Amino acid sequence: MERIYVCNTGSDSISSINLPDLSSNSILIKNNEDPVGPHGICLWNDYLLTANNYNNSLSKISIKDNRLISYYIGAHCNDVKTYNQLAYIVCGEGNSILVFDLEKEKIISEIPSGNYPHSIEINQLTGLGVIANMESDCITVIDCNENKALFSYKVGEYPLKAMFSQNGQYIYVNESKIGSEERGCLRVIRVNNQLTSEKVITVGKYPVDFCLDEEKEVGYVTNFGEGSISIVHFIKGEIKRILVGGMPRGIIKVKNSIFVGDNLGDRVLKIDINKKVIIPVGKEPNGMTYYSDKSIIN
Incomplete structure (x- = not known):
């Protein structure tokens, strides 16, 4: 069983999309009338x-039975990784x-970031995390083994996402401007004894998210301000731009x-290479993740 789960910010729900038939259903994540x-x-x-x-919270939803538990965390929770x-929950206003x-089921530590952090990614191999800080135009690298901030590094305007390569040797940063x-x-950015900016690849207008295919040395970037996706090669730069319409955000x-x-x-x-399929979901889809139940043979 394979699924994609999508956060619908405007309808307080998660869309569960089954692969490969692309059928979907909705999971509500609210217990009262207050917006989540x-x-x-x-x-x-x-x-x-x-x-x-x-509502400044973290929700935990069981994949098996949709059972929901929510915890108050702090002001304006933007992202979460484990x-x-x-x-590790990003608190934008904190x-x-x-x-x-x-x-x-309790908060055990607080790690300072830059101004208005927007996203976090954690390299499971090294235990290092990287946060994109929108309003201070920098990234913060943290040590998840010690739960402390290591250093910040200045990048371009309004970074919305940063991500380590799988081997931890590079950091990729989406600068939205x-x-x-x-x-x-x-x-x-190359990670060595210090961080070194190796290449800046121009994409479309207001890029907000990206995903990587490291084997092919390619990234896919959503350009929120022009309804397109940039396909970039880490060495050659942008190699193609696909017009999809609307305001694309999350991508996997x-x-x-x-x-x-x-x-x-x-x-x-x-x-896909030759076609595009439209899947209706809830209002304002944002974050996305992929789930595979390895106990089921497809």
């Missing part, structure tokens, strides 16, 4: 975790990462397909 605003999503064991913008039994023990007339960039690659959330059209687009 799920924005970032990740997996932990047999649970989905969502970072919720509007390392071992710990969840300028910090709150570390939540999922087994003990929101509010300007300039096109955005994907920056490639599963096998040979790209899945893109359209924040304006309330849909997910499945894009």
Whole structure:
């Protein structure tokens, strides 16, 4: 069994898309009338975790039976990723990462970041995490083994996402330049004894998210401001731009397909080499994650 889970910020729900038939259903993640605003999503064991913008919480949803538990975390939760039994939640208005023990169900640490952190990614091999800080135009590298910030590194304007390569030797940063007339960039930074900016690849207008295919040395970038996807080669630069319409945000690659959330059209687009399939979801799709139940033979 394979699925893609999509946060629908505007409808307080998660869309579960079954692969390969692309059927979908909705999981509500609210217990009362107050808006929740799920924005970032990740997996932990047999649970989905969502970072919720509007009620400042972390939700834990059972994949098996949709059972929901929510925890108050802090101001404006933008994203969440896990390392071992710990969840690292980005608090945009608190300028910090709150570390939540999922087994003990309590906050155990707070790690300072730059101004208005937007996203976090953690390299499971090294235990290092990287945060994109929108308003201070920098990334923060943290040690998840010690739960402390290591250093910050200045990048371009309004970075929305940063990610380590699988081997930990590179960091990729999505510089959105929101509010300007300039096109955005994907920056490639080498990690050695110090960080060194190796390449800046120009993409479309207001890039907000990206995913990587490291074997092919290629990245896929959603350009929110022009309804397109940039395909970039880490050495050659942008090699193709695909017009998809709407306001594309979240993006993931599963096998040979790209899945893109359209924040304006309330849909997910499945894009293959020769065709595009439209999958209706909830309002304002944002964060996305892929789930595979290895106990089931497909």
